Amino acid sequence: MKNRLKVLRAEHNLTQAKLAELLDVSRQTVNAIEKGKFDPSLPLAFKAARLFKLKIEDIFQDEEL
Amino acid sequence: MKNRLKVLRAEHNLTQAKLAELLDVSRQTVNAIEKGKFDPSLPLAFKAARLFKLKIEDIFQDEEL
DNA sequence: ACTTTATGTAAAGTTTGCTTGACTTTGATG
């Protein structure tokens, strides 16, 4: 699962810590997701989409064939 | 998290077992998600969206204020 | 060189998604 969180963060001038706070998760969770260590839960994906006013598909991309 | 899986299943004439097979999960998982016992993982949500050719948001709805 | 801020990483623990296996309930049909 790829994602555009790092770019979106940059566009909005957010640190991982600040984004974590806005999403109600730990900074490590944001970092792990950005680094592709694991996928976010669906609720978290929704939160991110709502925050950036985007569709989930515009932030997270499935990379299955 | 609400979802339209039951309706989509009906529209496509699928049993929980058949849908489970198409999504590569157990029948109990489909049932539990339909009944709102837990949320699907993001990858599973993507699989469902792909299967029904819909956006994740058109299948699953966040119910957070 | 020192400090500060952002990021990366790791271990241990909790919670949630999902599995298997088994059993019960419901609804339709003979």
Place this chain on the structure above:
DNA sequence: CATCAAAGTCAAGCAAACTTTACATAAAGT
């Protein structure tokens, strides 16, 4: 009523998401 397919449910266990604590690295400024 008997039966059968579909749906519902439970328990035990494994796997993945997420937490806290803690430490390490890198860049930037003073």
